[in-house]
Amino acid sequence: MPDKVGPWEFWREVLKSPRYVLAPMVDASELAWRLLSKRYGAQLVYTPMFHAVNFVRDQRYRSDHLHTCPEDHPLIVQFCANDPEVLVQAGKLAEPYCVAVDLNLGCPQAIAKRGRYGSFLQDEWELIRKMVEMASKELKVPITCKIRVFPDVEKTIAYAKMIERAGCYALTVHGRTREQKGRDTGLADWEQIKAVKKAVNIPVIANGNIQYLSDADRCLMETGVDAVMTAEGNLTNPAIFHGIQPPVWEMAEEYIEILEKYPCNLSYSRGHLFKMFNHCFTLPECCEIRQLLARASDLYDLREVCVALRNHFQKYVDGSEQWSSEGSTLKFPPWICQPYVRPPVKPPSIEEVSTEKTEEESNPIKEGRKRLEPERQTGEDGEIVLSKKKAKKLLKNPNFIFKPDRKPIGKCASCRNQMGTKCAYSRCKKCCHDHCSVNVFDCTGHNILIKTKMEKAMKITNNNPVRSSNLPSTQS
Template sequence: MPASPKREGFEFWEKTLGKPRLLVAPMVDQSELPWRLLSRRHGAQLCYTPMYHAAVFARDPHYRSEALASCQEDRPLIVQFSANDPEDFLRAALLAQDHCDAVDLNLGCPQANAKRGRYGAFLQEDWDTIFKIVNLAHQRLAVPVTCKIRVYQDVEKTVQYAKMLEQAGCQMLTVHGRTRDMKGPKTGLANWDVIKAIKESLSIPVFANGNIQYKSDVERCMRETGVDGVMTAEGNLHNPAIFEGVQPPAWEMAEEYLELVKQYPCPMAFVRGHLFKIWHHSVTIHQDLRTKMANAKTLEDFVSVSQDLRRVCEAEMMQASGQEANGRTPHWLCQPYVRPTPEETQKRMLEKSLKRPLTENEQENQEPHLSKRALKKHQRGKPLVKIGRKFDPCSTCSNPRGLRCVFKLCRACCKEKARHAVEDCPSHRFLFKSKIERRKHWEAEQAAKASLATSGTPTDTPTDTPKDTPTDTPLEVPGGTPMNVDLLDLPEGTSEVSRKDDVKTELRQGTSRDVCTDNGVDAKPISSSVPSDSPEAIPSEVS
C-alpha cells in the first residue's frame, strides 16, 4: 500500500512528501535506482523514476519488475508514465501505486519517439484526452496524480493549459520553461516568466525546471518565480552534488556511483551514460580513455577506466598546484555542460568542414608557395571533392570499366559489344553465345524426338529411361522384321504394358493384326500357315 493515506495539493506536498524543494527529474535510462540513491545522498529531496510506457508496463511483467526496482532509502518516489489513452494510464498506475507516493503523467517529452507515439509534449494539443487521463486516474487511484509539462509560446494559453490540468485532478505540477521545439542545438534558455505566471494562477504546488546548473540557480529561480521547488536534469547528471553547492572531483562521484551499481545492478548502458557525463570534460582531453570507456562492457571495465582517469587527473592536479587557474574550472571537477547556441553550433560545423584533409585534387593543384591553411582558404566555398577508388575508364565512354570484363568495357558498352559479336562476358553475366548454343542443342534434341515419333526408328541420342519403365523396343515378328508396338492400332483404355504383352502374344500365335506403314494402314494377315520367309508374311516396310 502507499506510504500514507491519499492527500491532495499542498497537504500531499507537505505531509506525504515532506515538503521537498530540490527535485531530480525523470530521465529515460538515467534516473534508475543507483543514480537516485546517489542523488539523495547529495541533497536531492524527491526523485522520479525514468519515464515508462504505460501500455508496455501494464502487459509486460519483466518490464514492470525492472521499472519498480527500489529500496527503503528510495523514498519519497514518484513513478512517471507516458500514455495517450486513459485506460492504459489507469492500468499502469494501479500496478505501480503500491510502490510509490504518486504517479506522474509525462506531458513534456519533446523527442522524436514521443512524436511517433503521440505522447509527451505532442499530446498537449489534445486537451480533451489529457483531461480524461488525469481525471480518471484521480478518481480511481489511491495515490495522487501529478503532471510535468512544457510551455507554449503564448503565456496565456500556457496558463489555461495548467488550469485545465488542475481541474482534471492534478495535485502537483512541474513546468519546464521551454517549448517542445526547444531541444538539441535549439535548446536555448527556459522562460521563468511563464513559470511565474502559472504559479500565481494555480492553487497546487508548482515546480520549475530549466536553467539549473549550480546551487545558486536554484535559489535565484525560487526567488524570481515563487515556485515551491526546483527540478534539475542535466545539472544533476554532470554534478550529482549540485544541491550541496559543491563541485567534487569527478572520480569521487564515479566511484560512489559504481559502488551503488554493485549493490543494485542495472544495465551497463546506463552506467556508460552516467560515466560519460561525470567525466565529460576529462574524456574530451584524454581521447584514448574515452575510447576505452566506450568499449567497456562489464562493471569491472568501467571501474578500471575510471581508475585510469583518476590517476591521470591526479597527476595533472599535482602539476597544476600553485599555478593560476585563469578563471577556468579544472576539467577533473564536476561541472555543468553548457550547450552551445545554434549560431555556435553552425560555426563549429563550418570550421570542422574547413579542417578536413586535403583531397587528392587539392594536393595535385597545390602550389609550392601556398601553405595548407592558405590553400584551404582559397578552396573555401568550392564544392567538396570526394575521394574514392579510381577505376580505369571504358575504352568507348567515360564510365569506369569492369575490372574483369572480357572486352575491358563498362557494363552498358559490354552489353552492346557482346550482343553484336555473339560472345560471352562472365564478369558482367552477359551469356549471348552460351544461350544460342544451348538453344541449338535443345532444338536438335526436339527435332530428334520428333523424328523418332514420326518414323519410330531409334536415334543415336541416348535417353535416360527408368529401369521399370517399358521402352519402345521394336518387337520381332515372324520373319525377323522389327515392329514398333506404339504404332499398332490398339483398343482404347488398354495400358501400355498390357498392350505390348497382348501384341507379343498375338504375334507368337500368328494372329492377324493391322500394321501401320508409311502409307497408312495396310491390313495384312499374319498367319502361322504362311512361311516365315514369304514376302506376304509381313509388310515389306515396317516403321
C-alpha cells in the same frame, strides 16, 4: 477506496515539502543514480519515464525497469500514455511502490511524436483532461503532471488551470516550448513558470536553466515556485544540490559502489560516466581512457577507467604540475564536476548564405545535404573515405584511425540488392529463402534450414505411415 488528502497536505505530509527534485530521465534516473543523488541533497526523485502500454502488457518490462528500496522514497513513478484506461491500469500496478504517479506531457523527442505522447499531446486538452481525471478518481495515490509551456503565456496558464481542475496534485513546468530541443534548446522562460505559479492553487515545480545550486535558489526566489527540478545539471554533477564540485572520479567511484548492491543495465551506468567525464574526454590526451570506457563490459572495467582518469590528473590536483587553462571556456578544470553548456547556434552571415547559394548553383548535381567531396583519412592501410557517421566520431576522437572494410559486399545473384556476406549462394535473404525452398537446400549464413527441417520431419513421419503419405517430395 479511502479518500486521499488534498494537494497541499500531500505536499507537506507525504513529500515533506521538498525544495530540490531529481527529474525523470529515460535510461538515466535508475535506482542507483537516484540513491546517489539523494545522498547529495535531492529530496524528491522520479523513476525514468515508463511506457504505460508496455508496463501493463509486459511483466518482464515491469520487473526490469521498476526497482526501489526504502532509501529511495518518496518516489514518483512517471508514465507516458495517450489512453485514460491504460494509464489507470499502469498506475494501479505501480501504486504499491510509489507515493504518486506522474503523467509525462513534456517529452519533445521525435519518438514521442511517433508514439503520440509527451508534449505532442499538449494540443489534445480533452484527452489530457480525461486521463488526469480518471487517474485522480481511480488511483489510491495522487496524479501529478509535467508539462512544457506554449509560446503564448496566456495559453500556458489556461492549460495549467485545466490540468489543475482535472485533479492534478502537483505540476512541474518546464520553461521551454516543444520546439526548444537539441541545438535549438535555448533558455527556459522563468517568467512563464512564475505566471503559472500565480494562476494555480497546487504545488508547482520549476524545471530549466538549473546548472548550479545558486541557479536553483535564484529560481525559487524569482518564480515563487515550491521546488526546483534539474536533469542535465544533475547528470554532470550529482552533488549539485550540495553546492559542491567534486572531482569526477570521486562521484563515479561512489556511484559504482551503489551499483554493486543495485545493478542496472551497463549502458545506463556507462552513459552516466560519459556525461561526468565529458570535459576530460574532449582533451586529446584522454582519448585512450575514453576508449577504455567505450569498451567497458562490467563494473571492474568502470573502476579501471576511474583509476586511469585519477592517475592522469593527479599531478595537477596535488600541485606537482601546473594546469594550463589557456583556450578553455570552462569555469573549473576539466576533472571537476560542472555543467556542459551547449554552444549557441550562430546564424549564417549574409556573405556565407550568398557563398552557399553560389556553390549550389555551380554544382547542380548536389542533392540535399550530401557532400560532393567526402572527408578522407590517411592511415596505415592507405586513404579511407569517411562516412558522415565516421566523420562525427573523428571529431570526438581525432587520434582514432578507421580501418577500411575488409570484405566488399557484392550484389545478389537474383536481384539488385546487396547479397548476404555469409550466404552460400551469393543471394540476399529473400532470394536465398526462395532458392532454398524450391531446391530444398540449407543456407547456414542466413540460417535458412529447409533441407534439415524436411529431413527431421521425414524421421518423425517414418514412424507414422498414415501421415508420411502427406509429406512432399524432397527431390528437386
